[in-house]
Amino acid sequence: MELSFAYYPTSSVLANVSPQALELFHGSSVLEFLTNSVLVALLVLGLVLWFSRAATTNMTLIPHKAQNLFEFVIEFLYDRVVGIVGEKQAKLAFPLLGTLFIYILVSNWFGLIPGVGTIGVGDAVGPFMVGEVHAPLLRPPTADLNATLAMSLSAFLVWFYLTIKELGFMGFIAHTFGAKGGLKGFMGKVVAVVFLFVGVIEVVSMILRPMTLSVRLYGNIFAGESVLHTLGALLDNAGFPWGFIGSVLIPFPFYFMELLVGLLQAIVFTLLCSVYIQLSTTHDEHHEEDGHH
Secondary structure (H helix, E strand, O other), X not given: OOEEEEEOOOOOOHHHOOOOXXXXXXXXXXXXXXXXXXXXXXXXXXXXXXXXHHXXXXXXXXXXXXXXXXXXXXXXXXXXXXXXXXXXXXXXXXXXXXXXXXXXXXXXXHOXXXXXXXXXXXXXXXXXXXXXXXXXXXXXXXXXXXXXXXXXXXHHHHHHHHHHHHXXXXXXXXXXXXXXXXXXXXXHHHHHHHHHHHHHHHHHHHHHHHHHHHHHHHHHHHHHHHHHHHHHOOOHHXXXXXXXXXXXXXXXXXXXXXXXXXXXXXXXXXXXXXXXXXXXXXXXXXXXXXXHO
16 A cells, blocks of 8 residues: 555545544644644634735725725624624624634635545555545644634633722622512512522533534534535545546535535624624623613
8 A cells, every 4th residue: 555645636535535534644743733723723813914904004995805804804793793792792792703814714615625635645546546545634623623622712811800800709690690670579489599500500510612613613613514414425436537527526516505604603602702792791781771760
């Protein structure tokens, strides 16, 4: 069995789609952090930074194409965030939320580029180097649980900071565990005990949010990757050229579905982060309005 570095037009790695990122320099103490998903994450980051710099350099009143597209995306996202968290919190939260949406979307769509997941070390046969990839060189970062968990934890830290900044630590405790409804006497004590248990459940829910956010994103992207690889491998046993033709034509219609899934997952991730911020930072505003009345 000869190992070679080649392009595999099929997505025939289906059975070997690893749930973990693979080290590109195995055994190196200096570059052990560089996995195939980290490589793509750096490429996506560089692409986003390059485009944002190109769009915001030498800005004019009559925007050029890159500036026009960039302004449209930012304004559209900012208006959506303001509609959820309000103007005050949007100014603080949008830099993270907008960045997360753009980065996740580009990462999801980057994984659909031909060659991502099908270029790597494997068994190459035939004139088109069709075979099974054991170690793909490129892998979308959103198909790596480490990357999605890191983004979720970043969002969680910003959520916690904005919540404490808005409510204060004691205000956060009162908001989470405090009894609502203004009942007094025996029923007030009963309600207080109920809301104490509700607060404990809420804290557990808050702690689990980074995990649920990361697993949801990772699971959907990894599942889509596996589906495309499955479809691409359906005719592998038919031999050349049918295996090659099937690997290109069969998965093709599903790429449009994955484009939609990539967009939806970026929206869901950002939307949930926005909702979490809105739920925990509007409490005092309601009280201030009541006080003015």
